[in-house]
Amino acid sequence: xxxxxxxxxxxxxxxxxFLTINCTYTATGYPSLFxxxxxxxxxxxxxxxxxxxxxxxxxxxxxxxxxxxxTSFHLEKxxxxxxxxxxxxxxxTPNQAGTALIFGKGTTLSVSS
Amino acid sequence: xxxxxxxxxxxIKTRGQQVTLSCxxxxxxxxxxxxxxxxxxxxxxxxxxxxxTQRNKGNFPGRFSGRQFSNSRSEMNVxxxxxxxxxxxLCASSLESPNYGYTxxxxxxxxxx
Numbered sequence: 001x002x003x004x005x006x007x008x009x010x011x012x013x014x015x016x017x018f019l020t021i022n023c024t025y026t027a028t029g030y031p032s033l034f035x036x037x038x039x040x041x042x043x044x045x046x047x048x049x050x051x052x053x054x055x056x057x058x059x060x061x062x063x064x065x066x067x068x069x070x071t072s073f074h075l076e077k078x079x080x081x082x083x084x085x086x087x088x089x090x091x092x093t094p095n096q097a098g099t100a101l102i103f104g105k106g107t108t109l110s111v112s113s
Numbered sequence: 114x115x116x117x118x119x120x121x122x123x124x125i126k127t128r129g130q131q132v133t134l135s136c137x138x139x140x141x142x143x144x145x146x147x148x149x150x151x152x153x154x155x156x157x158x159x160x161x162x163x164x165x166t167q168r169n170k171g172n173f174p175g176r177f178s179g180r181q182f183s184n185s186r187s188e189m190n191v192x193x194x195x196x197x198x199x200x201x202x203l204c205a206s207s208l209e210s211p212n213y214g215y216t217x218x219x220x221x222x223x224x225x226x
Binding site for chain 1: 117145156161168169203217219
């Protein structure tokens, strides 16, 4: 079945460092891909999305490109801030009505000043 | 625009009891999904409703049930609670097509003692 694999965390960075969180997926057909972020004690917030191959999603300095040839959707940010500390989830949906989001296990990011 | 509202935020129940959680989606969103989040299993899909009909169901026992009302509000019910049901329960709403992404509520933290 469809699945998402994220790099294991935690990822610990200093402020202004470059961030990459790897995400690869297995899916039949043409899924939509998402990155969600979860701050302590909160629900999930949609960070960015891409719905077809070669699409680039971007938001708040974060970017990810839908790479069908490598089945990847890696999250990047050029300069992280302390406020970016959170858990990041990569997810896919098979693009059919009623289908569920399939999540990776999440990557904890900790940024220190 | 109001977000997805889940009530209550926190709940403590005794093993064997039942519980009902509520979710009010974003206005205009007719699809409501429920997810269980635990440290061990991560985010797992429970079920999805659209226009009062359950379109999809995850791999959970029959003790977990849900429903959706004509105003798109949804409830989920867990009967005969077990210690392992302790989790954060997240509700997400979306337009009919999953391409648009899902907006999550802040969740209900259920503790079973």
